[in-house]
Amino acid sequence: MSDPSAPRDLVAGLTRQLKRRGVDYADVRHEHLLHEHLVAEDGRVTSISLSESAGVGVRVLHRGSWGFAATPHLARAALARTAGQALALARAAATVNRSPRPLAPVAPARARHASRCAIDPFDVPLAKKLDYLLWANTTLLGPDAVQRATAHMDFYKRRKLFCSTEGSVIDQLLIESGAGLEVVVQSGDEVQVRSYPNSHHGALAQGGFEYVKQLDLVGGASTAREEALQLLRAKPPRAGETTLILDPSQVVMQLHESCGHPAELDRALGQELSYAGGSFLTPEGLGRVRYGSPQVTIVADATIPGGVGSFGFDDEGVPAQRVDLVREGYFVGYLSSRESASRIGLSASGGAMRAEGWDVPPLVRMTNVNLEPGTATLEELCRGVRHGYLLATNKSWSIDDRRLNFQFTTEIGWEIVDGRRGAVVKNPLYTGITPVFWGRCTGVGRREDWRLWGIPNCAKGEPMQSMHVGHGASYARFDGVTAAPAT
Amino acid sequence: MIDEDRLLTALAKLLKRTKADGASVCAHATVRRVFRFAYGAIHQSLVQEGVNVIVKVIRDRRVGIASADTLEPQGLSRCVRAAEQIARYSPPQEHLAPLPARHRLTATADHVPATLRVTPESLVGSLKRLFHLCQGAGASLAGSLVTGEDEFAVANSAGVRCYAASTVAGAKLVTMFGRLSGYASGVHRDVRRLDLDALLKRSLSQSLHRREPVTPPLGVYEVILEPEAVGELMAWLGSIAFGAKSLAERTSFLAGRLGERVCDRQLTIYDDGNDPSGLRMPFDFEGTPKQRTVLIDRGRAAGVVYDTAYGARFGRSSTGHALPYDETEGPLPLHLGLAPGRTTVARMIRACRRGLLIPRFHYVNGLLNPREALMTGLTREGAFLIEDGRVTAPVTTLRFTQGLLEAFSRVRGISRERRLVADPGQELGSAVLPTLHLAAFRFTGRSEHK
Numbered sequence: 001m002s003d004p005s006a007p008r009d010l011v012a013g014l015t016r017q018l019k020r021r022g023v024d025y026a027d028v029r030h031e032h033l034l035h036e037h038l039v040a041e042d043g044r045v046t047s048i049s050l051s052e053s054a055g056v057g058v059r060v061l062h063r064g065s066w067g068f069a070a071t072p073h074l075a076r077a078a079l080a081r082t083a084g085q086a087l088a089l090a091r092a093a094a095t096v097n098r099s100p101r102p103l104a105p106v107a108p109a110r111a112r113h114a115s116r117c118a119i120d121p122f123d124v125p126l127a128k129k130l131d132y133l134l135w136a137n138t139t140l141l142g143p144d145a146v147q148r149a150t151a152h153m154d155f156y157k158r159r160k161l162f163c164s165t166e167g168s169v170i171d172q173l174l175i176e177s178g179a180g181l182e183v184v185v186q187s188g189d190e191v192q193v194r195s196y197p198n199s200h201h202g203a204l205a206q207g208g209f210e211y212v213k214q215l216d217l218v219g220g221a222s223t224a225r226e227e228a229l230q231l232l233r234a235k236p237p238r239a240g241e242t243t244l245i246l247d248p249s250q251v252v253m254q255l256h257e258s259c260g261h262p263a264e265l266d267r268a269l270g271q272e273l274s275y276a277g278g279s280f281l282t283p284e285g286l287g288r289v290r291y292g293s294p295q296v297t298i299v300a301d302a303t304i305p306g307g308v309g310s311f312g313f314d315d316e317g318v319p320a321q322r323v324d325l326v327r328e329g330y331f332v333g334y335l336s337s338r339e340s341a342s343r344i345g346l347s348a349s350g351g352a353m354r355a356e357g358w359d360v361p362p363l364v365r366m367t368n369v370n371l372e373p374g375t376a377t378l379e380e381l382c383r384g385v386r387h388g389y390l391l392a393t394n395k396s397w398s399i400d401d402r403r404l405n406f407q408f409t410t411e412i413g414w415e416i417v418d419g420r421r422g423a424v425v426k427n428p429l430y431t432g433i434t435p436v437f438w439g440r441c442t443g444v445g446r447r448e449d450w451r452l453w454g455i456p457n458c459a460k461g462e463p464m465q466s467m468h469v470g471h472g473a474s475y476a477r478f479d480g481v482t483a484a485p486a487t
Numbered sequence: 488m489i490d491e492d493r494l495l496t497a498l499a500k501l502l503k504r505t506k507a508d509g510a511s512v513c514a515h516a517t518v519r520r521v522f523r524f525a526y527g528a529i530h531q532s533l534v535q536e537g538v539n540v541i542v543k544v545i546r547d548r549r550v551g552i553a554s555a556d557t558l559e560p561q562g563l564s565r566c567v568r569a570a571e572q573i574a575r576y577s578p579p580q581e582h583l584a585p586l587p588a589r590h591r592l593t594a595t596a597d598h599v600p601a602t603l604r605v606t607p608e609s610l611v612g613s614l615k616r617l618f619h620l621c622q623g624a625g626a627s628l629a630g631s632l633v634t635g636e637d638e639f640a641v642a643n644s645a646g647v648r649c650y651a652a653s654t655v656a657g658a659k660l661v662t663m664f665g666r667l668s669g670y671a672s673g674v675h676r677d678v679r680r681l682d683l684d685a686l687l688k689r690s691l692s693q694s695l696h697r698r699e700p701v702t703p704p705l706g707v708y709e710v711i712l713e714p715e716a717v718g719e720l721m722a723w724l725g726s727i728a729f730g731a732k733s734l735a736e737r738t739s740f741l742a743g744r745l746g747e748r749v750c751d752r753q754l755t756i757y758d759d760g761n762d763p764s765g766l767r768m769p770f771d772f773e774g775t776p777k778q779r780t781v782l783i784d785r786g787r788a789a790g791v792v793y794d795t796a797y798g799a800r801f802g803r804s805s806t807g808h809a810l811p812y813d814e815t816e817g818p819l820p821l822h823l824g825l826a827p828g829r830t831t832v833a834r835m836i837r838a839c840r841r842g843l844l845i846p847r848f849h850y851v852n853g854l855l856n857p858r859e860a861l862m863t864g865l866t867r868e869g870a871f872l873i874e875d876g877r878v879t880a881p882v883t884t885l886r887f888t889q890g891l892l893e894a895f896s897r898v899r900g901i902s903r904e905r906r907l908v909a910d911p912g913q914e915l916g917s918a919v920l921p922t923l924h925l926a927a928f929r930f931t932g933r934s935e936h937k
Contacts, residue, residue, distance in 0.1 A: 039815050044580070048573045049552035049813040052566070055537070068533035072556050089520075089532040092607035096615050097528045126576040148736045152815075186737050191858050193738075270525040273629035274659040277849065277867070359535050396854040400865045400884050405934035407863050407886060409855050427856060431886070431932055462521055462631045462912045463535060486855040 007074050008161060011056065014079050015163040018060060021087065025061040025103060027164040028083075029315060030054075031358035034122065036155040038129060040137040042148060045130055055358040060086040064100035065093035068361040103338035104349045106318050108167035113312025116305055117175040117208035121155035124209045129153060136181060136217035140225050145185040145232060151221075153179045153212060154204065154456070156468075160315075168317040176308055176468065177211045178204030178454060181221050185228040192426060194228035194411055196220035198249045199393050204454030204468065205306045227412055227424065234426040236485030237413060243388030244430055244481045245381050248445070250410050251371055251473035252453045253394040258434040259291075259298050260369040260469065262403035263325045264352075264460075265334040267364070269343060275462055277401025280434070281331055283344045291331040292438030297372040298326040300335050302351060307368035307470035308454035311354075315362035318351035325369065329439075337364050356465035363461050368452065368470030374444030379419075381443045381477045388416040389483060391428050396486075399434075407431040409486045429486040437478060445474030488603070489516045489538065489558070489638055491650040498540075498642040501563045507544035507571060509586050511643035513772045513811060514540045514558075518603070518636040521912060522610060525629035527618050532607065541772075543812040544570045545586075548579040552812045584795035587775045587805065589646035593761070595769055597653035599677040602634055605656075610634065617660070617687055624691055626664040633657050633911040634678055641774035649770045656681045657911025661868060662694040667881055669693025670847055670868035672715060674766070674909045674917070693846065693869030693881075700881040702933060703872055709842030709899065710928040711835045711873070714920040716845045717825065718908035720891060721756070721918055723853030723862055725820045729758070729782045730808070731797035732817025738857045740892060741788045750895035752786035753828065758820035760807065765822050766909050766917035770807060777807040782820065794818040821916040828901025828921060835900050835924040837876040843885075843928075844871040844878060853891075860891035865934070886932035897926035 011028050018026035032054040039047040055072035056079060067090030071082040121129075133151050140149035156176040163169050180202015182195045197203045197215055205211045246254060261267065262279040270278060281289065302310050302320035311320050316338055323333045334340075336350040353362035382390070393411040400406075413428035414421045452472040459466055498512045516538040523531040540563060541554040551574030555566040610632055621628040634656045641649045656678035662669045671689035675681045712720075726733075733739035740749065760768050760777025770776050773795055781789045793801065794809030797818055808818035836844065843866070851864030866885045871878045902922040909917035 037813065045578050046580075047552065047813070047815050048550075048577055049541075049554065050569050050573060051541075051554040051813065052562075052569075053556040055556065065529065066531060068531070070533075070535055070537070072537060073559075085534050089534060089607050092611040093522070093529040093532045095608070096611055096618065099528070126573065130576065130578075147738075184736050184738060189743075189858060191736075191738050266530075270629055271523065271530050273525055273661050274523065274631045359537050361531065361533055396852040396863070398850045398852040398863045398865070398886075400886070400934045401849050401867050402884075402934065405865065405884065405886055405932050407888070407932065429855065429888075433935060462523055462531075462633070463519055464912060486861060487859065 010074060010076060010079055011161055011163050012169065014083055015165055018083055019165040023060050023062050023087065023165065025165055027059050027162060027316060029057045029358060030161040032159045033357060034157045038133055038153045040133045040151045043138045043141055045134065053357060056082065057355065057358045057361065058083045058086045059361055060090045061101065062087060062090035063094040065090045065097045067093065070359040101339050102342045104341040104346060106338060106349065109313060109317060110169045111312060112171045114173040115175055115206040115310065118210045119208040120175065121177050121209045122157055136221050139218050139221035140181060140183045143229060145187055145229060146183060147186045148184040150182045151217065152202065162313065162315065162317055164317050170313045170317060172312050174206060174311060175208060176204055176206050177208055178202055179212045179215055179217055181217060181224055183225050183228050185232055187232045190232050192228055192231035194224045194231065195393055196224040198453060199395065199411060201456050204308055204456050205452065206308055206310055207306055230424045231412060231426045234424040236487060237389055237425045237428045237483055239484040241480050242483050243385045243477065243479050244483065245388065245390045245416065245475055245477045247390065247392035248449065248451050248473040248475060249393045250391055251476050252471040253397055253408060255298065255369050255371055255471050255473060256455060257397055257399045258403060258406055259325060260366040263335050264364045265336040265340040268334065269340060272460065276460060280402045280404050285331055287330065287332055289331040290329055291326045291435055292329045293441045294329045295374060295441050295444050296326055296329050296438050298369060299324050299372060300352065300367045300369050302367035304368050304452065307452055308468040309367035309470035314351045314353045315355050316353045318349045321351045323350045335364050335366060340364060354467060356467055360463060360465050363465060365460065365467045366458060366469040368472060370472035371444060371476065373447040373450040373474045375446050376443045377446060378449065378475050381445060381475055382416050382421065383419045385416045385419055389425060389428060390414045390416055390421060404434050406434065427486040428483060430481050430483045432481055437481065440479050440481065441476055442479050443477040445476065450474040488636060494638060494640045495642060495648055495650055497558050497563065498640055501542065501567060502642055502644055504564060504567050505544050505571060507546045507574065509545040509644045511543045511586055511773065512540060513641045514538060516638040519912065520634045522614060522632045524614060526627050529614065540566060541812050542566050542570045544574050546574045548583050549574045549577040550580060551577055554813060582799060584799040586643045586645040587647055587773050587795060590776055592649055592769050592776055595651055595767060597676050597767065599654045602654035602656050602676065602678040603636055605634055605678050613683055617683060620687055621662060624695060626662045626691060626694055628660065628662055630658060630660040635911065639768060641770060641772060643774055647774035649774045651769055655766065655911045658683055658686055660686050660690045662690040664694040666700055667694045667696060668868040674907055674911050696881050698880040700883045701872060702883045705930050705933065707927045707929050709839050710925050711832065711839065711842060711844045712923045712925065713846045714906040714908050714922060715847040717920045717923050718918050719848040719851045719864060720862065721823045721825065721920065723851055724860065724891065725823055727853045727857040728860065729791050730817050730819045731791050731793045731801060734791045735797065735800065740858050740860050741791060744788045745790065747788055748786050749788045749892055750783060750786050751898040753898045753901055754783055754895055755781065755785055755826035756783040757781045757824050758792055758822050759824055760822045762822060762824060762919060765907060765919045767822065771809040772811045773805065773809040775805045775807040775809065780806045792818045792820045823918040825920050827903050827905050829903055830900040832902055832922050835922065836873055836878060838899065839873045840875060842873045843882065844873055862891055863888045884934035885930045887928055888931040889929045894925050894928055899926050900924035
């Protein structure tokens with residue numbers, strides 16, 4: 001839509017200017033984002049939109065206090081005014097803050113990074129994208145019970161230029177593509193929803209249009225529609241303690257809420273108390289607290305190709321890395337920033353600082369928080385289960401302000417009887433306490449069934465920032481879980 | 488501040504640039520200054536300024552939408568061209584509602600210059616005082632303090648020209664004392680009337696209780712829900728049931744039940760974007776004036792909110808609840824209100840034999856079973872046990888799983904006093920709500936970890 005090239009001289013010049021003004025540290029980040037959003041509903045295209053956002057964010061550390069200001073205006077005067085605002089805010093905060101905020105060291109980098117992309121989605125003719133979208137959408141239609149059928153595609157192209165007073169100059173280009181389907185069916189008072197390939201905005205990955213083609217939306221649409229119709233006739237699950245096998249699509253949400261968020265170090269240090277709360281994973285427990293069973297190893301991996309939490313460098317210039325959060329059941333690491341890492345005595349940042357856009361400061365965010373695969377097939381996980389459920393595709397989610405008590409419902413479940421998958425169940429609900437639940441993990445599925453998902457709407461911070469984060473998972477089995485019908 | 492003239496002139500010029508049959512453009516300019524703090528230190532101080540312009544063009548019944556974060560002529564031209572290009576590729580829409588026509592709007596006086604003029608030093612000075620007060624009480628403080636400004640404008644080729652400016656100031660205060668914590672939040676258009684000391688006092692009163700928290704058995708309790716707790720539930724009702732899209736898809740519990748009694752006759756729920764006690768906005772993103780819309784009328788399902796598209800689909804007029812053109816959620820109520828009752832919170836507590844007093848909920852989710860308005864969520868800071876008409880002890884975190892229609896069918900009391908509930912960090916939405924006394928609310932889990 002426009003010339004996305006960053007004003008390199010202006011950004012670098014502003015950084016030098018701040019250094020001359022004697023700040024402890026400063027970084028200047030220019031971002032340009034294009035987002036295309038396509039929606040088809042009930043056999044017709046209902047929305048095509050393209051949004052463009054560009055501007056500069058300035059972050060200043062002065063006498064141990066942060067100030068941040070942002071502007072969409074790229075004129076020299078506007079940038080200087082913005083830098084002045086950031087410095088003024090830091091100075092004001094410094095009249096309260098007594099202790100310095102040292103930053104864990106990072107080597108200055110002069111680098112370029114681009115995510116993998118075979119087919120730039122913004123080069124694909126709109127008509128071609130719409131044809132495919134409508135084909136998938138109309139496949140959902142047919143039976144009278146279908147109340148609404150939706151299909152959508154999303155494409156993002158984000159360019160970032162980062163300069164710091166420590167000498168970093170980093171260019172990045174990140175392209176993401178995603179798509180999804182949802183069908184709502186009704187019979188009498190019964191209403192059910194089924195999504196493909198996942199709920200809450202479908203699937204999203206770093207990559208080009210080739211990713212959308214791989215999703216096989218048309219094939220998935222038929223399955224989603226048939227399963228939705230089955231749900232109208234299905235029974236709810238029994239209430240009580242049972243064995244659950246979670247499909248990778250639901251393990252994703254379980255990881256997100258009960259591991260990813262509590263492992264954010266800024267949250268553990270109390271910096272989210274006024275919004276989403278704290279964390280039971282406090283620094284005293286690092287390396288000592290048992291989080292789950294020995295089967296459970298969870299990593300935060302910003303280097304994995306295709307993950308929407310992947311990058312070359314985070315938004316304070318720290319190289320992407322893979323950090324163990326839980327190793328064989330023990331809590332061993334945090335998602336961290338230069339400041340938060342330093343506060344608990346870590347020698348380096350975990351490289352998890354990201355901002356939603358140019359107009360907000362970076363926060364500690366999940367990268368790709370993944371449950372490492374085990375070796376079992378789904379059949380092997382089901383083996384020995386006298387009665388239990390296989391649950392797939394998240395429907396609702398809720399967890400307390402320390403990330404302990406959670407409750408989830410999924411779109412669909414299947415009864416498991418004597419080790420075999422049986423009838424579909426509707427409205428399944430399960431609940432638990434995070435370390436107890438993960439402590440009852442008795443099996444993790446094999447690498448062949450492991451899949452990386454993208455979540456485009458992880459909320460955190462004030463002003464609230466909606467971040468794209470990744471999660472990889474295979475099937476996982478949990479014994480002694482409380483399940484019930486959501487009625 | 489951009490100001491009315493400059494903003495509407497920019498939008499009018501943009502409309503002239505398009506060769507489309509019809510066009511509509513909405514703009515939202517915002518300024519937010521946000522301080523966040525925890526344990527006596529300010530860990531975030533920011534100022535955020537921006538403008539977002541969304542253009543919708545219609546050509547041969549084909550629609551194209553594009554947006555940009557700029558008011559600069561070149562950027563707006565690109566945005567219009569992108570929308571026109573998209574329209575060329577869009578399939579024609581059979582049921583395209585006409586653009587709203589010019590109308591008269593009541594002027595609002597929601598822009599308080601003093602809120603914008605307050606300096607960072609002055610805001611930090613206020614926080615310093617709160618830190619001292621809290622320290623003196625032996626408690627720790629975390630929270631956020633926000634000031635800001637919003638300007639909304641809509642113009643279209645049918646003659647609509649709307650503009651509204653407002654300011655906002657708000658604070659959230661979490662106080663912590665040992666295993667206890669308290670919470671209070673407040674919002675006002677005028678930063679001078681944001682009473683931080685009163686908020687701190689309310690939060691401290693919860694966290695400085697003389698007793699340690701108790702863990703009551705799970706089960707059904709009477710509950711007295713303060714306005715912020717009611718607000719969490721109402722926000723979910725708004726999104727799952729009170730918009731025309733959920734009625735069309737039959738996922739709303741109102742589908743097939745309009746005119747029927749769905750909850751206690753004491754309850755009247757409405758949306759009113761013109762209520763001066765809320766964070767009002769006199770028009771929607773299509774430029775239609777906000778209409779007060781009754782959703783539940785003395786317990787009966789009364790209606791939902793519409794934009795022009797869903798209005799045309801149901802043979803009704805828009806009620807002024809359109810979201811920005813690039814949103815696909817359909818029309819939603821963003822200014823909910825619950826009609827006041829006649830009692831007071833003190834009387835509610837005295838009338839309660841055994842129950843829970845809940846100032847706010849955490850992480851409510853209303854997607855469990857929308858047809859039954861089944862929701863789950865948790866208590867957080869400042870929840871107390873009530874025994875024999877007295878508040879006796881703080882309670883540890885509890886989870887509820889409850890059908891709202893069932894809970895709202897047995898109302899024991901509604902307070903006369905109502906409070907504005909809003910997040911000052913968000914640009915849109917507020918609610919004006921009383922405290923609600925419900926006869927039965929089911930608690931299904933607790934947060935335990937040893």
